[in-house]
Amino acid sequence: MDERSWPRNAWYVACRPADVEDAPLGRTVCGERVVFFRDADRRVAALEDFCPHRGAALSLGRVCDGELTCGYHGLTMGRDGRAVRMPGQRVEAFPAIRAFPVLERYGFVWIWPGDPALADPAALPHLPWAESDDWAYDGGLFHMACDYRLMIDNLMDLTHETYVHASTIGQREIDEAPVTTEVRGHEVITSRHMQDILAPPFWRMGLRGAGLPEDARVDRWQVCRFSLPSHVMIEVGVALAGRGGYDAAPEHKASSIVVDFMTPETETSHWYFWGMARNFAPGDPDLTRQIKEGQHKIFSEDRAVLERQQDNLRRHPDRKLLRLNIDAGGARSRLMIERALRAEGLAEQRATTRADADPEIAQSVE
């Protein structure tokens, strides 16, 4: 039985456009070794990273005039996975290799590891911040030695900021503010609002960047939105206290979106594309750099915690974990993943994903 834990018929972020320019890029995505390259029209193509001749890695080859030539014996492959030519050989009968649907949009390259016939560009998430001059975006990539769902758990419950990120975005008040989780359409949404507090260091920087007083009392919010297969967009921000919080007018707040794409590599590792989109001071490259450095530090802290957690769970696969109200965001997201897997004919049987019977969650979600 196929035991993968990720839906296949979905768009995943594979890389940033700059990662695949002149040289091919080899990367394992959703358990498949894939080679990415640009064809003659500069469109990204994605093939199995396996030369049909002798099994060499095509990603060690060369791209010339938009064709990928194997670096071992010179078999040239087209973007459709069919052999184009090879010196001294007739290649018509060569077996084709898998070609993956791939799209470049919103500053990312997206891959569809499932059935190509189902690959629908309309199924891409809509990311307006990525196409507007009012917004600035930058981010990075981490290889994480843990199940991608542990990162979803992590992001759908920001209680951990108090502990993991004490020196940057954590603060006592997060713990004390109630959290609500709901499923709305295709999203799982976990929200937390804090009133009349002082901003933590990261947001003091945000206030400065937005031209607001960094030591003002503020209302702060975190709205985490999960959508399939593994995207988490977190609206975060602070507004001068009493101006409406999340709904305050733009001039009274500094807000942004924490952008998180988790792309499974194996069952116990994933590619974590992280970044921040902000709509204040979008033309300030120093601020962009500062934020990126701040996020790099924050997600490094997460990495240490999650990789050790993965290791603990591997040693105790049957151990029952707690499911608290703060875990509802992750639990509901996992349920959504599980339904998608079931729709693909897979049944996940890990106890940790059976949240249906959990009354505490049943209460906190619709």
Next chain:
Amino acid sequence: MDERSWPRNAWYVACRPADVEDAPLGRTVCGERVVFFRDADRRVAALEDFCPHRGAALSLGRVCDGELTCGYHGLTMGRDGRAVRMPGQRVEAFPAIRAFPVLERYGFVWIWPGDPALADPAALPHLPWAESDDWAYDGGLFHMACDYRLMIDNLMDLTHETYVHASTIGQREIDEAPVTTEVRGHEVITSRHMQDILAPPFWRMGLRGAGLPEDARVDRWQVCRFSLPSHVMIEVGVALAGRGGYDAAPEHKASSIVVDFMTPETETSHWYFWGMARNFAPGDPDLTRQIKEGQHKIFSEDRAVLERQQDNLRRHPDRKLLRLNIDAGGARSRLMIERALRAEGLAEQRATTRADADPEIAQSVE
């Protein structure tokens, strides 16, 4: 079937007191991941390193006012393995995690990995040198990639000094002196006495430290004492020749105890706590440092040999080894361990531990 090779109902050295001061310490001991920390009374506590909430490693958390708070979501644990509090949660029904009996004594932290009801402080070894101002002690810790019993074999037969430690404590005369092994009470004792020889480099240093002429002819002894579960204390020393050797008056000799605690980590690795206690020149820190450096070098040599031996045995698990008279100390110690395992309901079946049928050993032990 449980296939561990170490008794569980016993005290093992887990760490030095300084290893667990303000921050928690995570260490795998006897196959268990354990977190050590100090409670409000500064007493060391030991819990499973597994947060009952989501499986995070508690050792990545923080200790505050003698309580251990998980670094992920802030669950605070008490020394009894029960949840104390968590922001926004009622923790009374949270499942407890294992708490291990733990003691701090003789300059070490001791853990009892077995049944807590059987943990008896009186079962600690008696180490008078650790509580007397007439003695100085220092030592170190090595992680060894080999079965802890290979180190017991090594220490219970010092013939190897001639070869492994040729430049420090080895000398031809060790080989030539007869060795005797006996079981006395709860100890296996292997003894070797050399008469009227020149001291090797390490003991020339010892003689100098004791105010004796380093180039004098001496009588030298090695009395190795194994006791359960895995302690080896080796009385070593030199006395001016003809003054009674081991029984010579203090002013004619330099003697000390090589202290060895082997704490299993996995079946093929262990923590090796090594050191030396001496009752000459105890107030000389330079000598203490010199001895420690010497031991560091010596045990590094052992490490190289034992780790390769482990590797060879792993590749040839069924190969029969020789059991010579010089191996009797290790063989008798392994028998004692095997009896302890049997008393815990385990039967070790490795051929290498069946020494009963070996006539050579039968002769050399009582």
Next chain:
Amino acid sequence: MDERSWPRNAWYVACRPADVEDAPLGRTVCGERVVFFRDADRRVAALEDFCPHRGAALSLGRVCDGELTCGYHGLTMGRDGRAVRMPGQRVEAFPAIRAFPVLERYGFVWIWPGDPALADPAALPHLPWAESDDWAYDGGLFHMACDYRLMIDNLMDLTHETYVHASTIGQREIDEAPVTTEVRGHEVITSRHMQDILAPPFWRMGLRGAGLPEDARVDRWQVCRFSLPSHVMIEVGVALAGRGGYDAAPEHKASSIVVDFMTPETETSHWYFWGMARNFAPGDPDLTRQIKEGQHKIFSEDRAVLERQQDNLRRHPDRKLLRLNIDAGGARSRLMIERALRAEGLAEQRATTRADADPEIAQSVE
């Protein structure tokens, strides 16, 4: 069932003579851990790297007066695998360990991992270049993380030079010249001849070294000769165009032999002894050094390709590969290996070695 993929009754290169001078050398060859040392007559000996006393690695021991003494407890072994002496012990009844037939010749140490009774010095390959002052030789050793047969495939089809070694010995014309493969006696021979071309960088150096104009038009040849168990000698060279190519008189050509001995370590790794023997300017040490550096670079490129290929094949063990005319050299060589394995009572069953049914190969070989 024994599943090794290499014949045992054959001579393999184990090391260079300089690798085993005063200290013993431990190396895994054909799945066996072996210790090499020189006896009192300076003849190389080879034993299992496993002390019959307690399983220590003999290669960590010392050689004294042509005897190998274990570094743990001082058991001294003779070149026949029998214990010679041990302090305080009677060693007559000690079990012997395996001794391997071993020869030193042609600048290499050769080992016979199979039945010693069958070890015939006459079965060594004949390497006249290694014993003539008209030739110069130098080379190196790489540890390769791939099946030794992938390297044979690689060497028996030099089409890859165009792609893997584009900047040194590769050139378009290799692709375009037809390749022929034949089995002649105990050799598989793959030949390619290129007429009236410009020499690639490596051979421009060769022409200069031979006192010929480096920018002259040349005929170039590659004649790859495989022989059991895993030797590939490649005659390569260039002659001034129209002077007879391969058969040109010595003063019109620069030619040499690429020397390749692949010695299996495990099923997925091998020792690759590479080098070049040349009969032009043999007394020019600068040229020798330049060639060695060039080969080092070239074979490093092969290493990257083959290790990734091994990894791909491991992930897709059942995937069918193509067998083209350019692969005939490797395919015929694998057949020869398979016959040798069958003669030793082993049947290789990997699909990749069943070339009999391949009509394309059937055409291109006798």
